[in-house]
Amino acid sequence: QQKVQQSPESLSVPEGGMASLNCTSSDRNFQYFWWYRQHSGEGPKALMSIFSDGDKKEGRFTAHLNKASLHVSLHIRDSQPSDSALYFCAASEDAQGLTFGLGTRVSVFP
Amino acid sequence: DMKVTQMPRYLIKRMGENVLLECGQDMSHETMYWYRQDPGLGLQLIYISYDVDSNSEGDIPKGYRVSRKKREHFSLILDSAKTNQTSVYFCASSLYRGRDNQAPLFGEGTRLSVL
Numbered sequence: 184q185q186k187v188q189q190s191p192e193s194l195s196v197p198e199g200g201m202a203s204l205n206c207t208s209s210d211r212n213f214q215y216f217w218w219y220r221q222h223s224g225e226g227p228k229a230l231m232s233i234f235s236d237g238d239k240k241e242g243r244f245t246a247h248l249n250k251a252s253l254h255v256s257l258h259i260r261d262s263q264p265s266d267s268a269l270y271f272c273a274a275s276e277d278a279q280g281l282t283f284g285l286g287t288r289v290s291v292f293p
Numbered sequence: 294d295m296k297v298t299q300m301p302r303y304l305i306k307r308m309g310e311n312v313l314l315e316c317g318q319d320m321s322h323e324t325m326y327w328y329r330q331d332p333g334l335g336l337q338l339i340y341i342s343y344d345v346d347s348n349s350e351g352d353i354p355k356g357y358r359v360s361r362k363k364r365e366h367f368s369l370i371l372d373s374a375k376t377n378q379t380s381v382y383f384c385a386s387s388l389y390r391g392r393d394n395q396a397p398l399f400g401e402g403t404r405l406s407v408l
Contacts, residue, residue: 217396226297226383227336229396271336280326280351281397283336 186210187274189284196266196291202259204287206272209253213274216248216255217281221269230257230270262291295320297400299384305406312371314403316384323389325367326351326397327359329380336383342367343389374407381405 189206196202206216215234219227233239233246233255240246243260255274259266267290273281298317306312316325327339328351338351340359348359356378360368367386371378381404385397 219396226385226399226401228399232396273336280338280341282338282352283328285333285335 184209185285186213186282187272187284189270189272189287191287192285193288194290196259196262196289198262198264198291198293200262200291202262202266202289202291204257204259204270204272204289206255206257206274206284207253208255208274210274210276210282211253212276213253213282214250215275215277216246217273217275218244218246218255218257219271219273219283221271221286223268227271259289262289264291264293267291295398297384297386297398299382299400299403301403302401303404305408306374307408308376309373310407312374312378312405312407314369314371314382314384314405316367316369316386316400318365318386318398320386320388320398321364322386322398323364324387324397325361326385326387327357327367327369328383328385328399329353330383330402331380339369339382374405376407379405379407 218230221227233248245258269286272284328336342348342361385399387397
């Protein structure tokens, strides 16, 4: 069973709209969460981390963590064509070895 | 400029040949990783290295071995490559700060085809 599950698998968002991505972990040992973004042909790049319950905002990106339900979300405000990419949720017990979800593919259309 | 460098970027090998993938970083990061990425399977951890000669198996170590003799360099070795090892391999590194660990920084990947 996948320890980190992401939904939806894919998402189409109009330019300027809001994209919402979800991630749930089945392993209660996971305490540290990250969101990564990967453009085609490139390596994954870290967007932001979240380690405490609540919201964390960085520019147009807001992450939310609920440790009780092991649920993490990422919201992208004012989506741009450059936001079209594969987004990964990653989790870890010890903030070192990361376990990745399968990803959500986001497409931003004009 | 912080960067993880992977060599080569593209590689074609025949089944049974030995494969060496190399990774370097100049940030003195203690921790380094090897992942592989396959469609429908996401990124899977092969090995993690906590420092020189301090390596641990990840989730899918079978068929792979690693070598870390210098902090800045981490190699992935496939002895007698198999066709199911065709994949994109990513190296990553991170600076250990306990709970305040930064997110691992990934390289651009090596695309390996085993024919």
